[in-house]
Amino acid sequence: QVQLAESGGGLVQAGGSLRLSCAASGRVFSNLAMGWFRQAPGKEREFVAAISWSGGRTLYSASAQGRFSLSRDNAKNTIYLRMNSLKPEDTAVYYCAVSLGAQPSSDSDQFEYWGQGTQVTVSS
Numbered sequence: 001q002v003q004l005a006e007s008g009g010g011l012v013q014a015g016g017s018l019r020l021s022c023a024a025s026g027r028v029f030s031n032l033a034m035g036w037f038r039q040a041p042g043k044e045r046e047f048v049a050a051i052s053w054s055g056g057r058t059l060y061s062a063s064a065q066g067r068f069s070l071s072r073d074n075a076k077n078t079i080y081l082r083m084n085s086l087k088p089e090d091t092a093v094y095y096c097a098v099s100l101g102a103q104p105s106s107d108s109d110q111f112e113y114w115g116q117g118t119q120v121t122v123s124s
Contacts, residue, residue, distance in 0.1 A: 002113045003025045006020060008118060014087055017082070018120060020036065023077060032098055032100070032101065033053055033101060036081050039092055048061055048081070051104055067086075083120075088122045097113060099111050
């Protein structure tokens with residue numbers, strides 16, 4: 001059974017940083033892209049960032065570009081989202097996902113497995 005375990009969420013003040021982790025288990029994902037999406041209360045889920053199977057390519061949303069950094073450790077089947085300069089509008093539940101393919105995509109339909117989510121709250 002495939003499982004994705006997110007961690008690292010929490011409460012932080014505006015301007016602060018957090019690092020989210022997503023550990024995958026149940027099968028090997030080293031040949032698949034992975035990514036993060038988020039959903040704020042009352043809003044639709046939106047793309048945050050994605051990374052290719054090798055880690056050589058990354059894709060970021062406009063709001064994440066320049067502030068967030070996504071990396072992966074295939075030996076640990078884990079991806080890491082470093083979030084800097086956090087803003088109140090970054091408050092959301094962040095979901096980790098595994099893609100159907102090897103290259104990063106912002107299309108949620110391209111992702112097959114999803115985690116339960118981790119809450120990120122940024123206070124002003």
